[in-house]
Amino acid sequence: MKITVIGTGYVGLVSGVCFAELGNEVVCVDKIKAKIDSLNRGEVPIYEPGIEELIEKNTKEGRLSFSDNLTEPVENSEIIIIAVGTPPLPNGEADLQYVDQVARDIALAMNGYKIVMTKSTVPVGTNERIKGIISELTAHPFDVVSVPEFLREGSAIKDTLNPDRIIIGSDSPKAQEQITRLHQPLTDNIIITDIRSAEMIKYASNAFLATKISFINEIANICEKVGADVTKVAVGMGYDKRIGSSFLQAGIGYGGSCFPKDTGALIQIAGNVNYEFKLLKAVVDVNTDQRFNVIAKLKESLGDLKDRTIGIWGLAFKPNTDDIRDAPAIDIVEALVAAGARIRVYDPIAMPNFKRVVQHASIEWCDEPYEVATGCDAVCLLTEWDEFKNVDLIQAEALMKQPILIDGRNVFSKEQIEKTNFSYYSVGRPSMTRHYREPVNN
Numbered sequence: 001m002k003i004t005v006i007g008t009g010y011v012g013l014v015s016g017v018c019f020a021e022l023g024n025e026v027v028c029v030d031k032i033k034a035k036i037d038s039l040n041r042g043e044v045p046i047y048e049p050g051i052e053e054l055i056e057k058n059t060k061e062g063r064l065s066f067s068d069n070l071t072e073p074v075e076n077s078e079i080i081i082i083a084v085g086t087p088p089l090p091n092g093e094a095d096l097q098y099v100d101q102v103a104r105d106i107a108l109a110m111n112g113y114k115i116v117m118t119k120s121t122v123p124v125g126t127n128e129r130i131k132g133i134i135s136e137l138t139a140h141p142f143d144v145v146s147v148p149e150f151l152r153e154g155s156a157i158k159d160t161l162n163p164d165r166i167i168i169g170s171d172s173p174k175a176q177e178q179i180t181r182l183h184q185p186l187t188d189n190i191i192i193t194d195i196r197s198a199e200m201i202k203y204a205s206n207a208f209l210a211t212k213i214s215f216i217n218e219i220a221n222i223c224e225k226v227g228a229d230v231t232k233v234a235v236g237m238g239y240d241k242r243i244g245s246s247f248l249q250a251g252i253g254y255g256g257s258c259f260p261k262d263t264g265a266l267i268q269i270a271g272n273v274n275y276e277f278k279l280l281k282a283v284v285d286v287n288t289d290q291r292f293n294v295i296a297k298l299k300e301s302l303g304d305l306k307d308r309t310i311g312i313w314g315l316a317f318k319p320n321t322d323d324i325r326d327a328p329a330i331d332i333v334e335a336l337v338a339a340g341a342r343i344r345v346y347d348p349i350a351m352p353n354f355k356r357v358v359q360h361a362s363i364e365w366c367d368e369p370y371e372v373a374t375g376c377d378a379v380c381l382l383t384e385w386d387e388f389k390n391v392d393l394i395q396a397e398a399l400m401k402q403p404i405l406i407d408g409r410n411v412f413s414k415e416q417i418e419k420t421n422f423s424y425y426s427v428g429r430p431s432m433t434r435h436y437r438e439p440v441n442n
């Protein structure tokens with residue numbers, strides 16, 4: 001099939017390349033010319049394992065191309081995919097200006113029947129709004145279908161080529177049949193719904209996963225006080241098939257471009273119909289507090305943080321991505337700056353993006369984890385990159401002023417820590433505080 005994908009962010013690029021890999025003819029369009037120019041030079045604007053190779057292969061084989069103008073691609077395509085951003089407005093609601101603009105642009109470029117397939121995460125009713133915008137500007141026939149995207153950053157290619165399910169929200173048998181055919185090579189789990197339910201499935205899924213994370217984080221906080229181990233609790237709970245073992249990793253809370261934005265948007269969607277989504281509001285509050293537990297643990301072990309040197313291992317909101325959108329590390333580093341600490345940071349991939357958002361004279365940018373540890377009063381692990389899991393803790397400890405380790409992701413085992421002199425604080429597991437404590441004003 002001939003497909004135009006509009007928006008070359010994570011979703012646009014990954015779905016574009018995957019549909020090309022399945023044998024379709026795909027043009028990825030973005031309004032930012034510099035992005036298209038770099039893609040045409042073979043430079044990929046996002047870090048995502050496996051994507052560079054797939055882009056190279058599919059462009060070489062002639063199934064994938066890039067353009068900063070949608071007119072010709074839309075004219076030549078049967079299916080137009082909307083994959084532009086829906087960032088939060090100050091009140092949490094999704095900002096639909098990019099979606100609206102694309103709907104207008106598609107309408108003006110249409111030359112015959114098209115299927116407009118929305119992959120952007122959009123509030124219930126938005127696909128009807130898209131339909132309205134397009135039909136005001138063109139007399140050509142078209143259908144709008146909602147096919148929400150469930151990929152995760154860091155495993156986006158794998159998720160797209162092996163989805164748990166495909167949701168198709170449609171009110172047109174003709175469009176439904178074509179979009180089903182497009183996705184058939186990926187899975188048998190194709191679920192057809194009305195458009196509004198498809199839109200809601202996306203928000204409800206993200207909100208449920210965020211709820212699981214805040215739930216286990218609260219259990220972790222209680223475990224710390226009663227001497228239980230949340231990692232064992234999660235394993236024990238996860239064997240119950242009704243609960244499931246995934247998304248029960250306690251830590252410093254969820255971040256990223258989706259959960260914070262989509263939970264906020266769903267609270268607003270409910271609010272707009274006079275429903276207070278109390279549970280989800282609590283999920284968001286718990287998540288905000290969870291980030292600052294890292295600061296509380298630093299204060300517990302060091303007292304005042306002024307003039308203390310604190311190391312940070314990891315800035316991305318999760319491993320295998322350079323995305324720092326709503327990463328807990330932003331709030332944590334800013335809180336350390338505000339407390340007057342000196343901060344030494346390193347992330348294998350996300351440092352350039354982080355530097356664009358957080359800049360302060362007290363931040364030292366390092367090239368590897370041991371450089372971070374050098375001269376530190378404490379090190380905090382915020383992203384569970386393999387590079388940090390493989391750190392030689394004895395070597396790191398020897399470089400530090402004080403051996404204090406705050407493990408925000410429960411990466412290290414009791415056995416690993418027992419071989420060191422670290423005072424070790426993790427999340428929802430018993431602390432391993434040692435004899436070592438320097439005077440506050442050393």
Ligand SMILES: NC(=O)c1ccc[n+]([C@@H]2O[C@H](COP(=O)([O-])OP(=O)(O)OC[C@H]3O[C@@H](n4cnc5c(N)ncnc54)[C@H](O)[C@@H]3O)[C@@H](O)[C@H]2O)c1
Pocket residue numbers: 006007008009010011012029030031032035083084085086098101102105119120121122149150151152153257258
């Ligand atoms: N990032 C994820 O992991 C993920 C997963 C599932 C769903 N989603 C949803 O998918 C959507 C896209 O997310 P993303 O992270 O890929 O976004 P992004 O912000 O990374 O990229 C969006 C792209 O759209 C382009 N764009 C905006 N207006 C345009 C226009 N008029 N014409 C052409 N291009 C235009 C922008 O220049 C940008 O490159 C969002 O609604 C998001 O919630 C994202």
Ligand SMILES: O=c1ccn([C@@H]2O[C@H](COP(=O)(O)OP(=O)(O)O[C@H]3O[C@H](CO)[C@@H](O)[C@H](O)[C@H]3O)[C@@H](O)[C@H]2O)c(=O)[nH]1
Pocket residue numbers: 121149150151152153154206209213246247248249250251252253254255256257258259262317318
């Ligand atoms: O047990 C867990 C699992 C995740 N996280 C955190 O939750 C956040 C989100 O992780 P993940 O869901 O793996 O990444 P995303 O790429 O944000 O993907 C989510 O958001 C996307 C955008 O909507 C959806 O498409 C995906 O299905 C959904 O998993 C990260 O900060 C993780 O560290 C935890 O703290 N504990």
